[in-house]
Amino acid sequence: MKSLTEDLFQGTPIRKYWVILSTRTQEDMAYRANYILGALFRFLPLVTTIYLWYAVFYSPGYAGSGRVGNMSFPDIVSYYAIMFVARGFSSMPGMTRDISIDIKDGLLNRYLIRPMSYFWYQTMYRLAHKLIFWLAALITFPPVFYLIRSYLQHVPTALEWAGFFISLLIAFWVGVLFSFLVGCLAFWFLEISTFLFVIMTIEFFLSGHLLPLNLLPSAIVKYVQWLPFGYEGYWPCMILIGKVPPDQMGTVLGICFLWVGFFFILVKLCWEWGTRRYSAVGG
């Protein structure tokens, strides 16, 4: 008996990408141990982060105001909990490495000779990973959020919910496009493992994953908050915990759409220039 999705998009140009998504999803689920372990322990870093900030706010001898910058402890807990949701959309583990290996080892050939887009192939591949991630997260995240419910004090408005969901979609595209661009560096530098480390470290910091960006010195925040990395985590969190005034929501999201548009153009250019340099080693 055919499944409901077996003939989805039949006869359309996107059919092949649907099949890629479906196949890769099934492939990921086949690695059961990896899947189960990931599902069970995905939230572990959240626990350690909360304990760290608890120590910052409540360590003996601390005579603070109960706030760090304009963030209270409940704000911080909410921020990091939502950060896990946001990074679940924007982080693309392995994508840059896989692309660089495909370029360096001549494995790109199989994609270049077929009537398909390598960019969309990689996007579907990562979307498959995301589907698997969220399938597991739907089981593990609710209990975690229930446990920290007393700290989730802000009740988002309808606008904030809408802004948050839009920002998650934007976070996915920023993650995919940026990772693809960095992977394309292999067209020019072949061995990019050190580049990857440096760039990913910077991205991790500027996404607000390590530290909310608004806790940085104001002279720095003024500029870094508008970099694309902030949309991978910082801005979705700030929207949902009520730190973005309604009159600024449009500006915040609008700037990100510009970044996504810019990245799309840059991806197309890098691909055109890069494939001209591609040496297709092997064979």
Add this chain to the structure above:
Amino acid sequence: MSTIEVENLTKVYRVNKKKPGISGAIKAMFKREYTEVHAVNDVSFKIEEGELVGFLGPNGAGKTTTLKMLSGILYPTVGTAKVLGFTPWERKNEYRRQFALVMGQKNQLWWDLPAQESLYLNKEIYNVPDDEYKKVLDEMTELLQVKKLLGVMVRELSLGERMKFELIASLLHTPRVLFLDEPTIGLDVVAQKNMREFIKEYNRRTKTTILLTSHYMNDIQALCDRVIIINHGKMFFDGGLNEIIEKFSASKLVTLTFENGVVEKAQLAQFGEVLEYEKLKAVLKVKREDVARISAKILDQWSVLDINIEEVPIEEIIQKVFVSSEPTA
């Protein structure tokens, strides 16, 4: 318009020339020396529809680089090419749907998927209708005797089995042009024979234009009437296989079996180069134009039980062509 038209195709690589040792590595960090490698150098040829052409050359000759340019994987440095009217490196989907590339040394199927899934993914990428896919798949898996392996992960297949599936995957969309880069490399004798027979029959039946590179002369002799020889990026020959023999082989081999008596080696040496010598048997290498005259003389002079005249093995001829086409220092 020919199916494949190549004109003055050239590919030059700029290669980093590092001196050996640690001092060389440190110097290279500050100042790099580059050298230019002409992987393909001013190659021109035309291939008509349905032809099965062999592309011959030693390692590093430029065969695979040429195929990669015709597949659109590489951009040339200079020159033009048209395959089915398309410029390959523009990578238009209409072109990519009409050709296929099989590389014996590079796996193109998805490693982590069962063979059937990998083929199905290929079917969807090329938009092959369901009934056509089923028909082609049934036919080819039966012909290549791999039907029972459809459920096996590609990574778990043997080299020969994987090559068969690579070939099936490349033919699912019934390409008009097929580039085969050493398709029988690493296969056992039986698998090589099966592969050759399949390719020949497929070409005969579908009139697919095939350009095949191989190191195995058995492949070339069994499949190709026309051969292009390339070395150091340059073309040295384009013509029929028989023409190679006539053009590059100045000699023939004459095998003699004597009935009785002792024929001295020195006596035979006056007629040609003695390659093998036993009491009652000898093999001579004789100039092509002297074969008839010398054979007559030998038959007159001694009691010959059997005489066999044949061409010098083609591998030897090709080897000489490769050596003679080496650039002088």
